[in-house]
Amino acid sequence: MTTRLAPGDAAPDFTLPDADDKPVSLSDLRGRKVIVYFYPAASTPGCTKEACDFRDNLAELNDAGVDVLGISPDKPAKLAKFRDKEGLTFPLLSDPDRKVLEEWGAFGEKTMYGKTVTGVIRSTFLIDEEGRIEAALYNVRATGHVAKLRRDLKI
Numbered sequence: 001m002t003t004r005l006a007p008g009d010a011a012p013d014f015t016l017p018d019a020d021d022k023p024v025s026l027s028d029l030r031g032r033k034v035i036v037y038f039y040p041a042a043s044t045p046g047c048t049k050e051a052c053d054f055r056d057n058l059a060e061l062n063d064a065g066v067d068v069l070g071i072s073p074d075k076p077a078k079l080a081k082f083r084d085k086e087g088l089t090f091p092l093l094s095d096p097d098r099k100v101l102e103e104w105g106a107f108g109e110k111t112m113y114g115k116t117v118t119g120v121i122r123s124t125f126l127i128d129e130e131g132r133i134e135a136a137l138y139n140v141r142a143t144g145h146v147a148k149l150r151r152d153l154k155i
Helices: 046-065 076-086 097-104 145-153
Strands: 014-018 021-024 034-037 068-070 092-094 107-112 115-120 124-125 132-139
Touching: 021 132, 034 046, 046 068, 046 076, 046 145, 076 092, 097 107, 124 145, 132 145
Parallel strands: 034 068, 068 092
Antiparallel strands: 014 021, 034 124, 107 115, 124 132
């Protein structure tokens, strides 16, 4: 069974390469709220919809003091292609060994098309300014959860 994070837990810190292979650490964003979202694969229909939804709402999120980080098992080169094609303006991070995905409970068994498979569990987390989990949303839908986050954050 995959361990799940819950509100009040300390957000596990990480340092992962971004699309340009530059290291990004969660701890560097201390003092701001951060949305960390995990998605299965760059350039797939659902993940593209989700990433573009974050992109389209990024100005309002940033104005409210919220940064966004997207994490998938894709290699930096694939993330760069995805970012450039879709005009994404927030960091996409690479976790090819799935260590961070597993630590956050975003990799494990899930149901897909009625079958149990092992893979990335589409998940979104809101981290507070002190580095604690404020919201942990597992098995989110690619469409609509950015609007829900904005409602929850009153943005």
